Amino acid sequence: MDNIIFGIRPVIEAVNAGKQIERVWFRKGADGQLLGELRELCKKKGIGTQEVPVEKLNRLTRGNHQGVVARISAIGYAELHDIIDSVPAGETPLLVLFDGVTDVRNFGAIARSAHCAGAHGLIVPAKNSAPVTADAVRASAGALTRIPVCRVGSIRNALKTLINNGYGIAAATEKGDTTLYEADLARPVCIVMGSEEAGISKEVLKLCDASLSIPMHGEIASLNVSAAAAVILFEAVRQRTAKQ
Numbered sequence: 001m002d003n004i005i006f007g008i009r010p011v012i013e014a015v016n017a018g019k020q021i022e023r024v025w026f027r028k029g030a031d032g033q034l035l036g037e038l039r040e041l042c043k044k045k046g047i048g049t050q051e052v053p054v055e056k057l058n059r060l061t062r063g064n065h066q067g068v069v070a071r072i073s074a075i076g077y078a079e080l081h082d083i084i085d086s087v088p089a090g091e092t093p094l095l096v097l098f099d100g101v102t103d104v105r106n107f108g109a110i111a112r113s114a115h116c117a118g119a120h121g122l123i124v125p126a127k128n129s130a131p132v133t134a135d136a137v138r139a140s141a142g143a144l145t146r147i148p149v150c151r152v153g154s155i156r157n158a159l160k161t162l163i164n165n166g167y168g169i170a171a172a173t174e175k176g177d178t179t180l181y182e183a184d185l186a187r188p189v190c191i192v193m194g195s196e197e198a199g200i201s202k203e204v205l206k207l208c209d210a211s212l213s214i215p216m217h218g219e220i221a222s223l224n225v226s227a228a229a230a231v232i233l234f235e236a237v238r239q240r241t242a243k244q
Contacts, residue, residue, distance in 0.1 A: 003072040003133070006057075006065035008034045015041050020073040022131045023048045027057055027067035038068065046153040048126045073132050078148040080158055083121035084165055086148070093167065093188040094236055097123040099155060099204050100195030101225060104130045108139025109226035110193060115143035117233035122149045123158055123190070159207045162190050169208040171200050172232055174222045176213035183212050185236035186243050196225050 003022075005014055012034070015021055024042050026035065028051045042049050060069045087093045096114045101107050107130035111122060130136060137144045152158040159169055168189045185191075192208060194200030205211070214223060214231055223231065 003074060004061055004069060005072060006061045006063050006069045008038060008066045008068050011068050011070045012038050012041065014070065014072065015045060015047065020076055021045075021047045022071040022073040022133070023050065024068065024070045025050050025052050025057060025060065027054050028052060030067035035067065046126045046151070048129075071131065071133070074134050074137050075132050075144055075149060077151045078121065080123065080150045080152065080161060083123075083148050083150055084162075087120050091118075091120070092186065092240055094119045094233075095121050095123060095162070095167070095190040096229065096233070097155065097158070097190050097192045098125070098129055099192055099200050100128050100198060101193060102128065102130050102195060103225075104133060104136045105139045106130070106196075106224065106226040107132075108136045108141075108144065110229040111136075111140040111147060111149075112143040113226070113230040113233050115140075115147045117230075117237050119147065119233065122147060123155075124149060124151050125155050126151050126153050155204055156207060159190070159192075159204065163207070168210065170210040170212050170232075171205055171208040172214075172228055173199055173205075173211050174213055174216075175199075176211035178210055178212055180212050180214050180232060180235050183210055184239075185232075186239040189236070191229070191232055191236070193225055193229050 005011055024047055026049060057065050057069050096119055114122060132144060166188055168187050170183060170189050171192045192200055192204060214228060
């Protein structure tokens with residue numbers, strides 16, 4: 001697997017050195033002072049962790065992992081305030097937030113559409129999100145190396161920050177009370193995309209000021225999440241172009 005490091009001290013050193021760690025896996029039941037320090041360090045840095053059977057770690061590496069394996073991200077992450085501040089003058093902010101999109105190919109495809117639509121950044125949760133691996137970068141056709149990506153510990157806090165900075169929050173959901181073409185996407189907006197299984201969480205929906213549905217005419221009730229994201233993003237492009 002790409003970008004794998006293992007062993008307690010090497011992982012601690014990587015975190016302390018500021019490496020962008022995508023995820024840390026701990027062997028279930030493993031304990032000890034150094035492991036405790038690493039768990040606390042991951043919590044402090046907002047790094048996603050997971051307790052797994054030793055067989056999982058053995059599949060990730062054949063090295064002496066000491067009960068700890070980590071994956072370094074294929075990209076560098078940006079801070080949310082930096083993304084907000086970096087929107088060029090004269091452009092209307094457009095962001096995409098992922099709430100539970102765990103499939104790497106969908107993640108990469110959405111990133112590709114977002115970049116092509118001129119979006120200014122992506123927001124992903126530290127937990128319950130597709131990892132930004134080399135496979136994700138390939139699925140994005142390289143877009144993930146060109147568009148800023150922010151990883152946050154709390155989606156709710158990230159959305160509150162955006163709201164305080166004048167952003168509208170638009171949820172993409174087949175149960176939306178507004179069709180995509182009735183919505184105002186020419187304003188500063190963050191589009192929220194949820195998982196294909198569970199959609200957008202109730203907690204996140206409460207912070208959205210618009211719930212958008214895509215009119216469907218076939219017998220299939222919904223689009224793949226990456227296809228839906230592309231439709232919504234380019235409706236935003238259409239509206240913004242029409243206003244110019």
